[in-house]
Amino acid sequence: MDAFFDPGSVAVLGASNDSSKWGFWLAAGALRGSERRRVYLINATAASIQGRPTSARLSDLPETPELLVISVPGPTVGGVVAEALENGVRAFLIISARVPDADALAATIREAGGRLIGPNSLGLVDSHADLLLAWGNFTPGSLAVVTQSGQLGTEIATLAARSGLGISRFASIGGQSDVRAAEVLTTLVDDPATAQVALYLESFTGGGALVSALKALRAAGKPTMILTTGASSAGARLARSHTGSMTTAMDTIDAACRAAGSIRLTTPGQLVELAGFFASAWLPNGPRIGVLSDSGGQGAIAADTAESWGLNVTELTPTTRQRAAGILTDADHIDNPIDLDGAGEKNLDVYADLAEVLLADADIDAVVLSGYFGCYGEDVPDLIDRELAVVDRLGDLVAEAKKPVIVHSMSASSPAVTRLWELGVPVCTSIEAAMRVLARAGFYAAHSGRLTESLELTGPVTPWGTGYAAARAVIEDAGIPVPAAVTVGSVGPGETRAPAEAVLDSGLNPPFALKAGWPAHKTEVGGIALGLNDLHAVETAYADMVGRLGEGEYILEEMDTRDHVVEILVGGRQDENFGPLVIVAAGGTETELFADTWLELAPVTHTEAVDMIARLSCSRLLTGWRGRPAADIDALAEVIVAVSRLVAGNNAIAEIEINPVRVAPDGALAVDALVVTTDNPPAENVSAAYVSAENPNSED
Numbered sequence: 001m002d003a004f005f006d007p008g009s010v011a012v013l014g015a016s017n018d019s020s021k022w023g024f025w026l027a028a029g030a031l032r033g034s035e036r037r038r039v040y041l042i043n044a045t046a047a048s049i050q051g052r053p054t055s056a057r058l059s060d061l062p063e064t065p066e067l068l069v070i071s072v073p074g075p076t077v078g079g080v081v082a083e084a085l086e087n088g089v090r091a092f093l094i095i096s097a098r099v100p101d102a103d104a105l106a107a108t109i110r111e112a113g114g115r116l117i118g119p120n121s122l123g124l125v126d127s128h129a130d131l132l133l134a135w136g137n138f139t140p141g142s143l144a145v146v147t148q149s150g151q152l153g154t155e156i157a158t159l160a161a162r163s164g165l166g167i168s169r170f171a172s173i174g175g176q177s178d179v180r181a182a183e184v185l186t187t188l189v190d191d192p193a194t195a196q197v198a199l200y201l202e203s204f205t206g207g208g209a210l211v212s213a214l215k216a217l218r219a220a221g222k223p224t225m226i227l228t229t230g231a232s233s234a235g236a237r238l239a240r241s242h243t244g245s246m247t248t249a250m251d252t253i254d255a256a257c258r259a260a261g262s263i264r265l266t267t268p269g270q271l272v273e274l275a276g277f278f279a280s281a282w283l284p285n286g287p288r289i290g291v292l293s294d295s296g297g298q299g300a301i302a303a304d305t306a307e308s309w310g311l312n313v314t315e316l317t318p319t320t321r322q323r324a325a326g327i328l329t330d331a332d333h334i335d336n337p338i339d340l341d342g343a344g345e346k347n348l349d350v351y352a353d354l355a356e357v358l359l360a361d362a363d364i365d366a367v368v369l370s371g372y373f374g375c376y377g378e379d380v381p382d383l384i385d386r387e388l389a390v391v392d393r394l395g396d397l398v399a400e401a402k403k404p405v406i407v408h409s410m411s412a413s414s415p416a417v418t419r420l421w422e423l424g425v426p427v428c429t430s431i432e433a434a435m436r437v438l439a440r441a442g443f444y445a446a447h448s449g450r451l452t453e454s455l456e457l458t459g460p461v462t463p464w465g466t467g468y469a470a471a472r473a474v475i476e477d478a479g480i481p482v483p484a485a486v487t488v489g490s491v492g493p494g495e496t497r498a499p500a501e502a503v504l505d506s507g508l509n510p511p512f513a514l515k516a517g518w519p520a521h522k523t524e525v526g527g528i529a530l531g532l533n534d535l536h537a538v539e540t541a542y543a544d545m546v547g548r549l550g551e552g553e554y555i556l557e558e559m560d561t562r563d564h565v566v567e568i569l570v571g572g573r574q575d576e577n578f579g580p581l582v583i584v585a586a587g588g589t590e591t592e593l594f595a596d597t598w599l600e601l602a603p604v605t606h607t608e609a610v611d612m613i614a615r616l617s618c619s620r621l622l623t624g625w626r627g628r629p630a631a632d633i634d635a636l637a638e639v640i641v642a643v644s645r646l647v648a649g650n651n652a653i654a655e656i657e658i659n660p661v662r663v664a665p666d667g668a669l670a671v672d673a674l675v676v677t678t679d680n681p682p683a684e685n686v687s688a689a690y691v692s693a694e695n696p697n698s699e700d
Contacts, residue, residue, distance in 0.1 A: 001187045003091035004117060004179070005169065006129040007067035008037055013058065013080060014071035014095075015041035015049045022071045022095055022135060024050075026123070029132030030069070036130045040065060057083075064088040069133055070118075074098035077119065078105055085112045093133060094118030094174075106177035116178035117171070122150020125170035128193040134170060141166015142195035143275055146184050148173055148202045152227070152268065156198050159272040164421070165279055168193040180206055185213035189220045196278050197224040198271055199262075204228075207256060207577035211601070214260030218449050223278045224262040225271045228253060251599055256578050259601045261449025263440060270436070273428075277437045280424045281404040283445040284438065286365040288314040290358035291337035292351065294344060294371030299337030302370045302408070302431050309439035313337065320361045327353045340371075348376065348386050352393040359401040366438055367405045370431050374409030374416045387416045395423025404441070408434040450608065467517035468555050471673035475658060478642045480670050484508055485557040487517070488542065499538045499556060508558050510534060513671075514541045517553035525549060530559065560662050560669050566621045566631050567660030568613075570639050570670075572602055572647030574654050574678075582644035584609075586618040587660035594618070602644035609637035609644070622663060635668040636661060652677045 012030050016023030027049050030039045041049045044056045055061055058068070058080075068089045070080055077099045081092065090113055099105060099119040109116045117124065123134025132138065136154065139161035147153030150172035157167045169191065171184045181201055188194045197217055204210065217224050228250075250264075257264050265271045289311050293299035303313045316324070316336045324334045327350060328343055338358075343350045351373055358367045377384030398405050408431045411417050417427045428434040469487055476482050486506040488499045499514070516527030526548060529541035542554065569587035574580055580602040586594045598615040600608060613619055613633055624630040639661050647653050655676040662669045 001115075001179075001183060003066050003115070004093065004124055004171075005126045005131060005187065006037075007065070007091065007131075009040070009063060009065045010037055010067045010069060010133070011040040011042055011058065011061060011065035012069045012071070012133075013042040015043050015046075015054060017046060017049055025135045026069055026071055026095065026133055027052075029123075029134060032132050033130035038063070038065075058087055058089070059083070067091045067093060069093045069095065071095040074119070075100060081105060081109065085109070085114065090114040092116045092118070093121060093124060095121055095123065102175065102177050110178060118174045119177070120150075120174040122154065122172035123170070124172070125167060127166070127168055128191075134172070138170060139166040140168070142168055142193065142279060143272075144169040144171075144188050144191070144194040144197045145200075146171045146173065146181055146188075146197065147200040148176065148181075149200055150174075152200050153198075156200070156268045156271060159268055160198075160275065163272055163276050165272065165275055168195070176203060176205065180209070182206060182209040182213040185210070185217060185224070188222065189213075189216045194222060196222055196275055198227070198275065199224055200227040202229060204253065204256075204577040207575070208579055211256050211260045211578065214257075214262045215449050218261035223275075223444060224260075225274060226253070226257060226262055226264045227266070227268065227271060228264065251597070252575050252578055252581060255581065255600050258447045259450055261444075261447055263444045263447075265440070273433060274437055274440055276421075277404075277406070277426045277441055278444075280421060281406065281426050281441070282398065282402050282424075284366040284404055284442045285445065287312045287439070287442050288363055288365045289438065290314070290316075290361065290364040290367045292340065292354050292358070292367065292369045293337050294340050294342075294373070296339045296341070298371050298431070299339050302368060302435070303337055305431050305435045306368070306438075309435045311435060311439055311442070314363055317361060317363060320357055320364075323357045323360075324354060327357070337370075344372065348383070348390050349393075352390050352397065355394060355405060356397050359397055359403050359405070364403075365442070366403055368408065368431075368434055368438065369405065370408040370434070372410060373407060374411040374414050374420070374427065377416055378411050378414035384415055388419055391416050391419045391423065391425075394420070394425055398424055404438070406434050406438055467519075467553060468515060468673060469517050469553060471675040472555070474646070474656075474675050475642070475670055475673055478646050480639050480642050480658070481668060482670050482673075483513075483557040483560060485555050487553060488514075488556050489517075489546070489554040490552050496551075499542045499554075500535050502556060503535060503538065508556065511559045511561065512538055513557045513559050514538060514545065515555045515557070516545055516549055517555050519549075557671070560671055562662070562664040562666065562669075564628050564631070565662045565664045566618070568618075568622075568636060568663055569657065569659040570636075570643050570661050571655070571657035571659070571674075572643045572653070573656070574647065580644070580648040582612075582640060582647060584612045584616065584640055586616060600644075602648040604641060604644045606634070606637050606641055609640035610634070612640060613637060629665045631663040631665055632667050633663075636663045639668050639670065654678045 010030050012026045014023040015027040018024055027041050040061050041052055041054045043054045046054055068084050074096045077096050097120045102119050106116050125132055125134050125138045127140035138157055143160045143165045145153045145156050153172055214224050291302045306313050313336050321334045355367055358364050377387040405425050407427045409427050412429050420427050472482055486502045488497050488502045491497045510533050512532040514529045516522055519525050519527045522528045532538045532541055567587035569585040572582045581599050582602040583599040585597040596617045598612045622631040622633055647656055657674040658670045659672045662671055
């Protein structure tokens with residue numbers, strides 16, 4: 001990759017003297033680095049470009065350039081590349097758009113031992129290596145930008161320049177026809193000029209390599225912020241299970257970000273906003289904040305906004321309240337938020353005095369100062385020095401406490417605001433932005449990435465039968481508890497077993513559930529009967545099903561009659577980009593209605609599974625809702641772990657779902673199962689199984 005970001009020589013094919021054309025900007029940028037590398041300009045009609053002699057053809061150059069930049073009409077690119085390969089070029093940056101058969105062109109380059117960024121790239125920049133192969137100017141700095149959309153990447157670079165961050169490296173990778181984002185990200189891990197990374201992607205092909213690169217950046221202490229669009233619902237439409245249909249592309253990307261220790265944002269402005277915080281402030285150790293405000297109204301809005309972002313405006317300890325009262329001697333009551341009520345106008349030092357008190361409180365992870373501070377010197381020049389002295393003290397307090405202080409100021413560019421940024425105290429012009437940044441920084445600090453175990457792929461999971469019996473065998477072999485059951489009807493070639501005989505031989509106890517073993521969705525065809533209390537009821541239900549559905553494999557199970565049961569869905573699937581995923585959700589027939597889900601990359605540990613459960617809104621039902629006994633969360637977590645290992649360790653499983661897992665105080669029981677394999681996609685009479693909950697009110 002050095003050939004792209006620090007080549008020993010570069011040639012611009014399509015160089016131009018016309019400042020409205022790409023060839024002009026590429027030539028001008030390349031020439032800026034002429035003291036570091038040899039630069040060649042190629043133009044068949046112009047004797048010189050920007051005062052530099054040109055060559056008419058690539059073959060006229062005195063050497064083969066290490067990097068060839070191509071900016072010619074798209075239809076001519078194929079011929080240019082063929083000539084370049086013949087001349088020994090092996091690194092290509094193709095700016096040209098509308099290149100015919102771009103994938104085939106990339107394959108040709110790879111087969112020749114070359115690499116390609118583009119087509120339709122907006123260029124490459126490496127400020128440290130004096131490389132500028134893009135349109136416009138880039139302010140040097142510490143933020144690297146890797147983007148599929150060159151224009152969006154340019155917007156990020158522009159906003160970063162305005163915020164004082166600047167760009168260390170810029171890579172517009174286009175459609176990733178050859179060089180992918182993961183490869184570029186890997187080059188940034190050891191790049192001394194890069195402190196943090198902005199990534200915009202529309203395609204997550206090769207997601208496993210991407211996660212590995214993001215983990216390496218996190219380990220190197222370089223925050224990576226991700227933008228993406230187009231959470232496609234195509235995969236959900238094709239899924240046969242709730243597990244597939246209820247999760248979106250964004251859910252999966254967020255799970256990948258958590259696994260990698262990265263954070264997804266929604267706009268370029270918010271990305272640069274957070275990058276500014278990362279570049280200057282300490283990360284918070286938790287969500288507990290202390291708020292100082294100039295007025296009760298501002299404090300109340302700050303508190304409401306904080307809570308909307310998941311932050312906790314914590315109650316002050318008696319010691320902190322007493323210390324604050326010693327500073328605000330005229331205050332009737334001290335609480336969080338602390339209302340200065342005009343004390344700042346009387347004595348500017350009160351801002352730093354109270355910030356020091358809050359920073360010293362072990363129960364406070366960050367301090368937010370909201371209101372007029374930052375405007376005093378701007379509005380009253382005589383107060384500039386006084387205000388700057390308070391700013392300097394705030395900087396010292398932050399450095400000593402190693403906790404963030406973030407200021408919401410009504411000024412955007414006063415001398416005090418400028419100094420605050422210089423001293424590692426970020427400033428926002430709205431309380432919404434301040435709380436948003438603090439919450440996202442806290443999320444980043446709490447999700448440092450995790451080690452995802454790589455399991456050996458074991459091939460087919462079982463001698464596949466058909467339907468529910470096979471699915472039960474898979475999950476039972478994985479250690480997941482299932483009800484006692486027996487197969488009735490067709491139990492082998494030319495062999496049948498009557499329900500009464502099966503019950504007597506097996507020792508099953510009523511009540512029973514009778515399920516047709518082959519339909520994927522049994523209630524749609526009347527393939528399930530519940531609450532069968534004796535052999536007569538079993539025989540009657542069996543005769544009715546056979547009369548309607550025909551002979552086949554039927555499963556007779558003991559029903560779960562425990563009290564205080566909570567129904568949970570546990571599933572897994574293979575994602576086309578990121579591989580195996582595990583999902584937990586509110587279960588039963590209303591699972592899609594509530595859409596209460598959480599997913600992670602698989603496999604997960606027991607601790608991670610417990611955390612997944614806690615993320616569900618319905619988790620309160622498991623912990624003892626309205627005096628009910630708490631369910632066995634550890635047993636449910638073990639089911640999640642087992643499903644995650646099944647989907648991660650077996651390349652035959654495309655989707656697996658248990659809905660519901662019935663969780664009670666004495667354990668978890670899987671009374672539903674669906675397994676879809678890659679070799680045998682589900683159909684009504686093909687190797688798949690879906691059975692509904694045994695609660696008559698939660699049939700599917």
